[in-house]
Amino acid sequence: MKDNLHPDVNEAMLFDKFTTVGPVSSIRVFRDIITRRSLGYAEVNFQQAADAEYAFDTMNFDLPHGRPLHIMRCQRDSALRKSDVTKVFIENLDERIDDKLLYDTFSAFGNVLSCKIMIEKNN
Numbered sequence: 764m765k766d767n768l769h770p771d772v773n774e775a776m777l778f779d780k781f782t783t784v785g786p787v788s789s790i791r792v793f794r795d796i797i798t799r800r801s802l803g804y805a806e807v808n809f810q811q812a813a814d815a816e817y818a819f820d821t822m823n824f825d826l827p828h829g830r831p832l833h834i835m836r837c838q839r840d841s842a843l844r845k846s847d848v849t850k851v852f853i854e855n856l857d858e859r860i861d862d863k864l865l866y867d868t869f870s871a872f873g874n875v876l877s878c879k880i881m882i883e884k885n886n
Contacts (some may be wrong), residue, residue, distance in 0.1 A: 785814025
């Protein structure tokens with residue numbers, strides 16, 4: 764999962780959510796080594812690849828604690844990870860377009876590994 768988890772989301776919450784899809788091997792919420800605060804992302808490892816795929820298909824953009832999940836497929840084999848992958852960056856999107864709409868739109872053209880709209884924060 765990418766950097767969008769609410770700071771209050773912990774391993775137990777993720778376990779409860781993701782075990783509804785299938786058996787989970789491990790879960791890790793990445794934390795600051797000094798403060799132990801969540802860095803906003805986690806790793807969930809399933810026992811079966813099909814369960815991970817199902818989680819991607821059905822839970823992407825769910826809203827735990829009001830923030831959409833951004834689930835990414837993870838490929839540990841670096842050769843496979845680098846093959847046939849293309850990143851697309853899009854600027855100046857209409858403010859009405861959200862992550863899910865963008866994902867659904869681009870899915871018509873192929874397999875989308877990850878989709879997140881970055882919002883510029885004004886100080």
